[in-house]
Amino acid sequence: MKFRNPALTAACSILALIAIVQFSLFGPAVGNIHADDENSPRTATPIKHVIIIVGENRSFDHIFATYKPKPGESVSNLLSKGIINEDGTPGPNYSLAQQYSANVTGSPVFQLSPTTGKTLYPVLPAPLNGGPTNVCTDNGMCNLGDATSSEDGLSRQPVDYYESLLAGGTGLSGKVPDTRIQGVHGSAPYSTLPPGPFQLTNSGSFPYLSYANSPVHRFYQMWQQEDCNAAYATAANPSGCKADLFTWTEVTVGSNVNGNTQPANFSTDYVPGKVTTGEGATAMGFYNVLEGDAPYTKELADNYAMSDNYHQPAMGGTGLDSIILGFGDAIWFSDENSHALVPPHDQMTRFGGPVDEIENPNPVAGTNNWWTQDGYGGFGNNGASVGVFGGGSYSNCSDPSQPGVGPVVSYLSSLNPPISPNCDPGHYYLLNNYNPGYFGDGSDAYTDTNPNNTPFTIPGTTQRSIADVLLENNISWNSYNDQWDLYLGDKYQLNYGKVGPQSDQYCNICNPFQYQKQIMTNDAIRTAHITNTDQLYKDIENGKLPAVSFVKPSGWVDGHPASSKWDLFEGFVIKIVQEVQSKPGLWNSTAIFITEDEGGGYYDSGYVQPLDFFGDGTRIPLIVVSPYTKPGHISHAYADHVSLLKFIERNWHLGTISGRSRDNLPNPTTAPGNPYVPTNRPAITDLFDLFQF
Structure with a gap:
């Protein structure tokens, strides 16, 4: 989930049905060196330009559950493990992914790996509907003019991806069982799904190009969902994470408690008239590439290289994971001048309150896992930030007595080898989605008192990022952000979700450099290096592409469930790939x-x-498109977002970001027969093994 201005929290959802045509992906043959590259800094490889395109919110198995590798390659996924069959039905080893419920009623503290009352679900709770019933009625996308005037980042070849913005609503209203999924019903029993992964597209009523609901993805929730316990550790899985509580956490706490009392009619299963978290077992859904889902993604994997051991760098959601992509580290609450402070805690703000921005995942007395303080921040109306409350998103992870911290730190210390939390004393680290400390024009967002602003904003930080390293070494770089130019004139994003030329679907929490004081308050640096994606297309066309490019699509096309679709992200990616390959x-x-x-x-x-303390989290897709890859190669070396920073640093002969950032970690060494688990933990690769230079 992405937190934005409270006046605009209703993210637009978009669905469609289009025919995907197979096409060649190899691009032109290797040719002459790019004109500007002759004077570029010396690199360790022929790579003079790195483009990093970041979509939204999909795990590796969610996309590649049934992917079959080329001869001589192997992959770790639901199909290869026998968890499912090629048709998406349960396989002989389905029990490896089965989900359990637990009972923590009476526990005064957060349960990282609950064992009390742990019981196999007989069937999954019904996954619930989410998204527009009708794309025209609910999203305002009614014709091609609406689509093309609202977004300029989609390819129109070999098919017109703009058509995909116009159709594909769920046909369902409200958080009801998603009856498009085979095994989910409109009357009791609402679910006959087995207690593990299920194929989303297993019926004619749920084609690949349809909208799908979005599961919870917050920090302490994901730690709990992974069910990590040193007592479960094996040689093949030395972390002891069983990943068998995804459903239970999803239906017991969800994502937005915000200090509210659990409703008297709360239910973990769908029952008419009862209140749920609005998700059900959404987290267990996957696509089937063997049956035509994610066709362009599969073609890229077949013809270039990918990793099946690449991870989100933190537990939880967009904000922290995007921050680590830029900083190689988490950031903390400060006075904007490198002095750590305590965030607002049970206190009033200029927007009202009381606000409690310190995370507290301890269960409320008498509840089974309903947390004390956890959420993106609540608001008393649907407009400006008036009547705010809740918002727990910071933890002082240097202090095991702090809520939620002790169980995680205890678990880390019990591992072999023990893992340091890497939390500086007295620092409250941001764990979830808060707005960055600066607006796009460099003005201070934390101190801004406009009623359209929000207190759920982290002050700007002076911590170092990869941008500092690149600037210090005169390596060219840009952060290209879809609809950045529209955001500059709409700092409170009052046009978020609107259709037409002023549509502002820019993602502020996705841009790590917007959190950083030395970038955002320096007009020359900010305006030179943070720009719109239409500038990316111009730079490709005119031979002006920098050495390092970070690229973020808008909310229309980033692939985020509940506001976008995977095929729209494919349409965004193909445009960039095609334009690069045309040169x-x-x-x-x-x-x-x-x-x-x-x-x-x-x-x-x-x-x-x-x-x-911060992660890693689940695996996510990583594909590299380059003439220097072996078609169909799959890397098993352990990686996360900081591996991209390590690649940049090694390729351009750069130092690390700081003394504590993750780019200091070594490349993995592994034992025979287990290429996925580093023997020199903690370790992450620099991704060089994805290439053949």
Whole structure:
């Protein structure tokens, strides 16, 4: 989930049905060196340009559950493990992914790995509907003029992806059982799904190009969903994370408690007239590439290279995972001048209150896992920030007595080898989605008192990011953000979700550099390096592409469930790939990395390596498109977002970001027969093994 201005929290959802045509992906043959590359800094490889495209909220198994590798390659997914069959039905080893409920009623503290009352679900709770009933009625996308005037980042070849913005509503209203899924019913029993992963597209009423609901993906929730316990550790899975509580956490606490009392009519299963978290077992859904789902993604994996051991760098959602992509580290609450402070805690703000921004996942007395303080922040109306409350998103993880911290730190210390939390004393680290400390024009968003602003904003930080390293070494870079130019004139994003030329679907929490004081308050640096995606297309066309490019689609096309679709992200990616491949010299010197910010809360069966207090989290897709890849190669080396930073640093002969950032971690070494688990933990790769130079 992405937190934005409270006046605009209703993210637009878009669905469609279009025919995907197969097409060639190889691009032009390797040609002459790009003209500007002759004077570029020396690199360790032929790669002079790195483009990092970041979509939204899909785990590896969610997309690649049934992917079959080329001969000589192997993959770790639901199909290869026998968890499912090629047709998406339960396989002989389905029990490896089965989900359990638990009972923590009476526990005064957060349960990282609950064992009391742990019981196999007989059937999954019904996954619930989410998204527009009708795209025209609910999203305002009624014709091609609406689509093309609202978004300029989609390809129109080999098919017109703008058509996909116009159709595909769920046909369902409200948080009711998603009867488009085979095994989900409109009357009791509402679910006959087995207690594990299920194919979303297993019926004619749920084609791939349809909208799907979005599961919870917050920090402590994901820690609990992974069910990590040193007592469960094995040689193949030394972290002891069983990933068997995805459903239970989803239906007991969800994502937006905000200090509210649990409703008297709360239910973990759908019952008419009862209140639920609005999700059901949404997290267990997956697509089937063997049956035509995600066709462009599969073609890229077949013809270039990908990783099946690439992870979101933190537990939870977009904000922290995007921050770590830029900083190689988490950031903390400060006075904007490097002095750590305590966030608002049970106190009034200029927007009202009381606000409690300190996370507290301890269960409320008498409830089964309903947390004390957890949420994106609540508001008393549907307009400006008036009557605010809740909002727990910070933890002082240096203090085990703090809510939620002790169980995680205790678990890390019990591992072999023990893992340091890497939390500085007295620092409250941001764990979930808060707005960055600066607006796009460089003005201070934390101190801004406009009623359209929000207190759920972290002050700007002076912590170092990869931008500092690149600037210090005169390596060119840009952050290209879809609809950035529209956001500059709409700092409170009052046009978020609107259709037409003023549509502002820019994602502020997705841009790590917008959190950083030395970037945002320096007019020359900010305006030179943070720009719109239409500038990316111009720079490709005119031979001006920088060495390092971070690229973020808008909310229309980022692939985020509940506001976008995976095929729309495919349409965004193909446009960039096609334009780079149309320039032979540029193509010859470019690597395009395609990934997600995080897994969106979807289940994944892969090994998770604890690196510190913050993560890692579930596996997510990573594909690299380059003439220097072996078609169909699959890397098993352990990686996360900071691996991209390590690639940049190694390729351009750069130092690390700071003394504590994750780019200091070594490349993994592994034992025979287990390429997924580093023996020198904690360790992450620099991704060089994805290439053949």
